[in-house]
Amino acid sequence: MEINGVEYTCPMPEVDFDTITLGHGSGGLLTNKLLEQTIFRLFSNEHIDQQHDGAVFSFHGKMAFSTDSFVVSPIFFPGGNIGDLAMNGTMNDLAMCGAIPKYVSLGLIIEEGLKVESLWKLLESIKRISNLYGVQVVTGDTKVVERGKGDKIFINTSGIGEVKSKARIGINNIKPGDHILLSGNIATHGMAIMSVREGLEFETSLQSDTQYVGEVSAMLIDEFGDRIRFLRDPTRGGLATTLNEVASKLERSVELDEALIPVLPQSASACELLGLDPVYVANEGIFIVVVDPEISLEAIKLMQQYSISKQAAYIGKITTNYPKKVIMNSRIGGRRVLSMLIGEQLPRIC
């Protein structure tokens, strides 16, 4: 079955209830049934099969640990769903620490009335990504809240990754002159969500870019080691906000060339229609990489070999000209200060 351009191929097994009720959050018999018939069935592995309060495993080395709660609305959107997003999001956060994701926890807060079939589809998507990248869902928790006290489902994923031995990712490693590369088109996720929100419909079909970017970031670290200075995925608040955080913490400036920032024509025109600047629109499947300028071209070439980053481009550099500021050199030769996103552009984008 296809929904919003996403294929669901794993048929739901027979379950003896079709809607989530408060009882499914009781911790008692119904919770047990729900877990046995969905989560434990789908994610069976040596850790989750223990059904204990937590998972136990051995770990030796440098670890990355990250958490993210997802409240995106609608829960199914063009190109993905809240399940995809929760897996990719936390895995990307780990990747941005220079790590390979290994274990993920799954915390569900369900509003009573959610169809079990919807839940199953979200879990199926999570499982698909888990299989694809060898990331195990090892522990979890399920709560149910009354109708009107939640909104269908919120998902928290927390993750543990193994930091690559060659990784030297850190904002303090960034030097003036370093190049800023971007792996792909901005504003795609935000505009895809906006396209299905009430009252807004564009003529073109935009799909969210939700995806795992860690294979490419890992490849960059393998190839270039400490010349990859910094990684970050510009999600909520968009490219401009993320780079403002960098500039501010680093006490350097970020200078960007507007003409070099990749954006799909349909996102650009949708932004124009709505009076939005794409640099503030949320992304889910791209990342910023700050590199030693000497390897900049090579790094771009490497990134362009992968389908998820074939639009990879140089977009600007680190300078000392305007401490703590992000400067945009516009297409028509002007320059302006890009502040952080002020206010709220689109609530519940992720």
Add this chain to the structure above:
Amino acid sequence: MEINGVEYTCPMPEVDFDTITLGHGSGGLLTNKLLEQTIFRLFSNEHIDQQHDGAVFSFHGKMAFSTDSFVVSPIFFPGGNIGDLAMNGTMNDLAMCGAIPKYVSLGLIIEEGLKVESLWKLLESIKRISNLYGVQVVTGDTKVVERGKGDKIFINTSGIGEVKSKARIGINNIKPGDHILLSGNIATHGMAIMSVREGLEFETSLQSDTQYVGEVSAMLIDEFGDRIRFLRDPTRGGLATTLNEVASKLERSVELDEALIPVLPQSASACELLGLDPVYVANEGIFIVVVDPEISLEAIKLMQQYSISKQAAYIGKITTNYPKKVIMNSRIGGRRVLSMLIGEQLPRIC
């Protein structure tokens, strides 16, 4: 300031907003302000100060990893709040794996309109527990949802702990004849919450038992090693549900003596009033320990030396008489099968 028997002593610093708005979840300037003025200020440590997508640290050995989302209502209740509960809950889950909690992540889902002062009090409680037990909050995430799409605040905590080298906790280590000990009174948390829910007021004042139990479980492991077979905290679903999970997975029976199960008189009478069986009522500050019968008495004595477990008692044993069943020997000499909790007794208890 005291609320519901809990002291709040850490004054809120000057903040320039008094209510959480959707903008605080934008990922932009307001999110930044909220974090700078509350979370980063309160939890400052080498990891969270990085303000990266995740925390990075070294780990060598056996690790426990656990997650829990908390949706308790009301968020301030007699004897605690959702912040206390979220810290103690995940730390207890790690302790039940035989681990010492080390690092915690904090995922907040806030409904717009929450007072910053309430948020500060919750964070203060989290920080107090963090200090008390040396557990660092190292990474986090904050989302805001529209009014009527959440309920004040939901908190996810995920945690990482170091499994004690002498720990051999596992359901498969349980043998017929093993004793079941309980660290304290049952039904206290559930009845404390019920006492403040709309329309229900008891004459006596009950306080939640939310607390960290891991110091005592760690001491038991240090002292008795593999003779401590299994640990579990009976939260949602109560003692009866937790022991049913044990009996069912173990394919043995659990036989309990009703007269030996500790319960506060005021909880017992409140349960009677409401027609509830205290064995199904949620707990937050007690744990079940299954031990080799040879060390049972010694273990109880050890537990009784600690204030959190001075009511520790033998409550029953593992037998082969009624596979997969929990049997209650009643005060008046009868015996009955205790099933898991069926339906929902009290939604959003944790």
